[in-house]
Amino acid sequence: MPGLVTIGLLVTASMVIGVYGVRAARATTPDFLVASRRVAPGWNALAIAGEYVSAASVLGLAGLMLKYGIGSLWYAVGFTAGYVVAAALVAGPMRRSGAYTVPDFADYRLGSRPIRRLCAVIVLVIMWLYLVPQFKGAGVVLHLVSGTPYWVGVVLAGAVVTVSITVGGMRSATYVQAFHYLVKLLFIAVPAVFLVVRAGADARSEALRVDVTEWSRPLLDIEGAGQPLLATWSVLLATTLGAAGLPHVVMRFHTSATARTARRVAVGVIVLLGLFYLFPAVYGLLGRVFTPGLGTGGDTDTVTIVLPGAIVPGAWGSVLTAVVATGAFAAFLSTSSGLLLALAGGLTHDLSRASVPRLRRAVAAGALVAVVLSLPARSVDINVAVGWAFAVAASTFCPLLVLGIWWRGLTPAGAAAGLVAGVLSATGAALASVVTEAAGAAAVLLAQPAAWTVPLAFAVMVAVSRAGPPPPAWAERAVLRLHAPDPPHH
Known part of the structure; x- marks a missing residue:
């Protein structure tokens, strides 16, 4: 029951903060999607770190x-x-393009x-592939801490995020996600430190000893394929x-007032992520x-x-489990908020004429599809x-952005x-990895196809561009605008 109580408090606080964001929101498309570019x-x-x-990160x-x-x-x-790459190559020029979304940028540039x-x-x-594991995590966590059926957590997460986003758009999402980052850091880090101390010196040594041959x-x-270097290289390329x-990451850069601010934000995110990722490793090592x-x-x-209850049985273990579960639930809610905003932008702003009512309906429709896809995905x-x-x-937007900005x-x-070529090869490989029994390098290249x-x-974009007619004259002006200095602010 402590888990239900703390998750209930988190959901309530998230809704209250979301409603606070509505007070500052305006009924316009730019405000719904990018908060009128006025986020501090x-x-x-x-x-962004919360999203x-x-x-x-928390469970996987x-x-x-x-x-x-x-x-x-x-x-x-x-x-x-990934944020080093984003800060160096993408953040500033994307903000100067004036686009709200990746399709917006493609229209501007091409x-x-x-x-x-x-x-x-x-x-x-991309958004539905990303949303399914978020809702899956919500269903698993709520089932572990309360015994409710898996589908209850999936539906609850979908409903909470839908309500929070439809009422306030990006402004509500910003306040809620910032709050969720602090909750995640506190509720994952503090129990991790406590568990390390409580586990004892022998267990800590054993946790490191289990991996001692792997440190070198x-x-x-992946899956014992015997290709660790290839698998690592492919994972690093993908991540x-x-x-x-990622569309919801790119959209966030447009909420900054200037390109310089967008780069500063990206650097800040690197610091916040580096701090957080110290702690999931603790759970993995002690879990072994x-x-x-x-x-x-x-x-x-x-x-x-599961780990807190295994190390600290009884009431205190239940309390620690509730705290960690609440931090995990915050991860599902905050990430889903950004994903649904990008999804709504794709359904309306990029595929048809956008308006705030249409964007709100798109959020609800996108969440419904994600919930339906998540229900049979418990084993993934x-x-x-x-x-x-x-x-x-x-395999798609990274080549488009890098080449579109710099070439x-x-x-x-x-x-x-x-x-x-990118979307068909990447999704085709992922599907093939599920339905086939490949081994060795083939298994890695299907399960992690980015290599x-x-x-x-990249090669197809360059080859086809060179083989066809040259770009129009205005393309050079479009590229120059992406690299122009920010105007002075007074």
């Missing part, structure tokens, strides 16, 4: 460490390094409505380049000592929730589904060919 840098960095630290990373060992920390490295619609469809693919080669061997192409059964047939995604590893979303983003030679035909799908998308 500190709030924005907290909100980004998802079920994959610890579960992967339990399953595969210390090499799984490469996921955290990639998740954080002057092509079909490419805008193609990008909008890819947004939907901290590489990720690092995928972060720079106290809950080894989860790694040999159980649901590894539950280790963060959270990080697997999130990894697919990152792989698709890395004037990109043409609509080249962009379209590269986007189609070949990202170079393929």
Whole structure:
């Protein structure tokens, strides 16, 4: 019952903060999508970190460490390094483009409505791939702490996020996500420190000893395929380049007043993420000592929730479990908020004429589809589904943004060919990894396809652009505008 109480308090506080955000909201499309570009840098960095630290970070990373060992920390490295790429290559120019969404940018840079619609469809693919593990995590956590059926947590998370976003858009999401980051950091970090102390010196030594042979080669061997270097390289490509192409991440840069502010926000996010990722590793390492059964047939995604009770039995264990579960639930809610906003933008702003009522209906429709997809997805590893979303983003929007910003030679035909090649290869590989029994390098290249799908998308964009007619004269002016200095502010 403590878990139900604390999660109930979190949901109530989130709704109250969301309603507070409504007071400052305006009934306009720019305000709904990007808060009229007036979010303060500190709030924005907290909100982006809150949005980004998802079920994959809170539950999935610890579960992967339990399953595969210390090499799984490469996921955290990639998740954080993605913002280095975003700050260096994408944040400033994207803000100068004046676009709200990735399809907006494609329309601005390439002057092509079909490419805008193609990008909008890819947004939907990425967002639903990313939303399913969030709602799955909510269902699993609520079931663990209260015994309610799995579907209850899925539906509850969908309903809470839908209400919060439909009433206040980006402003409500910003305040709620900043609050959720602080909740996640406090509710995951404090129990982690307590569990390390309570576990005792012998258990701490055993946790490190379990991985001692892996510290010298901290590489990720997915499903025992025997290709740790290839798997690690592919995971790093997907997580690092995928972060720079995630639609809800890109949309966040447009809430800043200037390009310089957008870059400052990205640097702040790197600091906040680096701080948070210190703690899921604790649950994974201690879980290998106290809950080894989860790694040999159980649901590894539950280790963060199960571990406190295994180390501290009784009432205090229940309290710690409730605290950690609340931090995990905050992750699902905050990430889902940003994903639904980007999804609504793709359904309305990019595919048809946008208005606030349409955006609100799109949020509800997008959440409903995600809930329906999440109900049969209980057995899917959270990080697997999130990894697919990152792989698709890395294979589509990352090449589009990097080449569109830094190479004037990109043409609509080249962009379209590269986007189609990237989305078909990445999603096709993910589906093939589920329905086939590949082994060795083939298993890695299907389960983590970024190692070949990202170079393929870049190569196709460049080759088709060079083979066709040159870009129009205005393309050079469009690129120059992306790199022009910010006007002075007084």
